[in-house]
Amino acid sequence: MGLLLKIILFGVAVYAVWKTFSRWKGLFDRFVGKPEEPARPAPPPPPPPSEPLAARKVAIQETIQCAGCGAYNPAGAEKCGQCGRPQPRPN
Numbered sequence: 001m002g003l004l005l006k007i008i009l010f011g012v013a014v015y016a017v018w019k020t021f022s023r024w025k026g027l028f029d030r031f032v033g034k035p036e037e038p039a040r041p042a043p044p045p046p047p048p049p050s051e052p053l054a055a056r057k058v059a060i061q062e063t064i065q066c067a068g069c070g071a072y073n074p075a076g077a078e079k080c081g082q083c084g085r086p087q088p089r090p091n
């Protein structure tokens with residue numbers, strides 16, 4: 001009975017080793033020749049394009065500073081939203 005038990009345990013051990021090997025085989029294939037090197041974390045994604053900055057720049061370009069109170073108003077505004085002073089037209 002002991003021999004049968006040993007055979008069964010051996011089979012289970014081989015099965016476990018094979019499953020583990022199959023699981024990590026993909027990772028080993030990535031690092032052929034350097035199996036001991038830990039997997040590097042994925043490089044951080046490149047910073048997103050400076051869209052907010054560009055949007056802000058456009059917003060600044062399309063605003064006109066009020067000559068009376070210094071508040072920034074849209075270029076198309078007819079009068080200042082802060083003090084009501086008429087704004088000069090872009091053209």
Ligand SMILES: [Zn+2]
Pocket residue numbers: 066067068069070071080081082083084085
């Ligand atoms: Zn104003």
